[in-house]
Structure formats: C-alpha cells, structure tokens
Amino acid sequence: RAAAARRVAEKETRKRSERRTYLVAAVMSSLGVTSMAVAAVYYRFSWQMEGGEVPVIETLGTFALSVGAAVGMEFWARWAHRALWHASLWHMHESHHRPREGPFELNDVFAIVNAAPAISLLAYGFFHRGIVPGLCFGAGLGITLFGMAYMFVHDGLVHRRFPVGPIADVPYFRRVAASHKIHHMDKFGGVPYGLFLGPKELEEVGGLDELVSSPVSEATDTEDAGEEKTRPVVCVVRTSVFMGQSVPNEF
Template sequence: LEFWARWAHRALWHASLWHMHESHHRAREGPFELNDVFAITNAVPAIALLSYGFFHRGLLPGLCFGAGLGITLFGMAYMFVHDGLVHRRFPVGPIANVPYFQRVAAAHQIHHMDKFEGVPYGLFMGP
C-alpha cells in the first residue's frame, strides 16, 4: 500500500486534488483539515471489503477480507506515524524515540519544504 500512497500523493493530491490537500501544507486552525477527507475515501473501500469478506464464505470473500484488513492496518499505521508523530496532532508515546520513526518524520518534514518541490511523497519507505 505504500506504493499506492506514494503514487496517489504525487499524482493526485499534489495535482488535481491540490485544492483539498493544500490544507495539509498550511498551518491548521482547529483539530481538522480538509485533507482529512482522504482518510474517509480510503476507509470506504476497506469497510466494503471487510463487510463482504465477513458476511460471505469462500476464497474471494476471504481475499476481500484480507485486503480490507490490510488497508485498515496501513491506514492506522499511517495515521499514527503521520498525524501523531510527524505532525503532532496527538501524542504517540515511546514510538517518538524509535530511530526509524525519527528518520521517517525527518523525511516527511522535507516534503513540506518548498525548495524540494514536494519530494519525497512516501512515508514508510522514505525518499
């Protein structure tokens, strides 16, 4: 899912959906920003896949459940690291002291600097 997130971030959020994503690159006023809508758009297919997989039997429903679970877990990890650790929207506890996550946070801060034109676009794999 990191590859999807990197592609969507560069090709969609920093292009045709910039009018929504731009709120993430400005100082936030209040607890939410328009960019938070992207979390909802990712939750919809995850919920649909989980529901189909939970209420039906067979290989395809099992695969759908697994895909929905993967999207959900990636989304939770992304929110925890990106929103909590990097942008400090909520406390993350001792994860802030893990060297790998400190490097992830530093790489994402580079993304917010204008002189690099948005690079890097990913989160967990860095630049």
C-alpha cells in the same frame, strides 16, 4: 509586553484544546475500527473452523493479502500524493500545507475516502465464505492496518496532532518523520511523497545527505509553519512527544 504574553498564552490554550479534540476523535475512531476488525477476524475464523477442518488455502490467502495490501498501500499513497493530491486535488490537500485553523483540516477527508474500500472489502469477506471473500477480507484488513499506522506516525509523530508515546523513540520512525519534514520543505520537488519509505525515496533522488545534515525545522505542526526556526545540525532532529509536549532532541 503583557498583551504579547497574553496572546501567547491564549494561542497555547487554543492549540491544546484543538489537539485534545483531535485526540478524542482519533482515539474513538481507532478503538472503533480496531475492535470491529478484531471481532471480525475472530468470528470469521471461528466460523471457518466449525466443521473441524482448517481452510488452509483460504487462511493463507487472507494472511498474504493482509500483508500485501498493507505494503501496497504505501505505493498507492505515494502515487496518489504526487499525481492527485498535489495536482487535481490540491484545493483539498493544500490545507495540510498551510497553518491549521482548528482541530481538523480539509485534507482529513482523504482518510474517510480510503476507509470506504477497506470497510467494503471487510464486510464482503465477513459475510461470505470462500477463497475470493477470504482474499477480500485480507485486503480490507491490510488497508485498515496501514491506515492505523499512518495515522499514528503521520498525524501523531510528525505533525503532533496527538501524543504517540514510545513510538517517538523508534529510530526508523524518527527517520520517517524527518523525511516527511523535507517533503513539506519542498527541497526535492516534493519528494518524498510516500511516508514509510520516505528515506528510500530521498536516497533515490540523492537527498539522503540532506536527511542527515541539512537544517531541519524544529516545528513539525503545520499550524506552526509560520513560526518555524531552523538551525544547522549534524544529525536528524528527533521530535519526542510526551503528554502533548514536543521536545526536539538530536540523535
């Protein structure tokens, strides 16, 4: 019994250390990307208005592409998740569907891959003037915003790789988290493959009732996949994350 308790304590200590390591990496990358994006937006629009005339068309184009790219990334991620990650790139994505060993997984490479075009578009739009550079700048900004939101909801809220505070209390994000759990349970052939529109995908395949009334795993961390326990519930399970602790609640 003492040996078993010691193993449990060692595992909890290791998990806390891994989450702390990932949290440091996430915070550093988030602060770096956010600060650069904010500075780029500020200086770019400052340069645009140096002559006293606001380039309305270019500004509207930048804003429109920011919103469009952020929304479009959800559909790109859905397609790539189904057609690439669960197909030819499964050898990399499989690490996300298996118990995690260490603070990182091979699947994290996809975040770096998606960051490359965003940085390229932002850089081109920052160092050039005109409508086309403005559109490129907006697209890069939209991709960046989507990536940040994806990290907090997917990595933080769903898989508990770091605490997300009040984000865990947003009702729609709780539905998104529950939908993504169903993807990992593979009840509808992997659907939903998207994240933020996951509940809509489930509705399209007739799985909305499953989101509301099916047994939902209490564990959301892939590392705990081998120790999951399910229980019937009459509503979706909420995972509240506070100071690194995950507290399942019903709502």
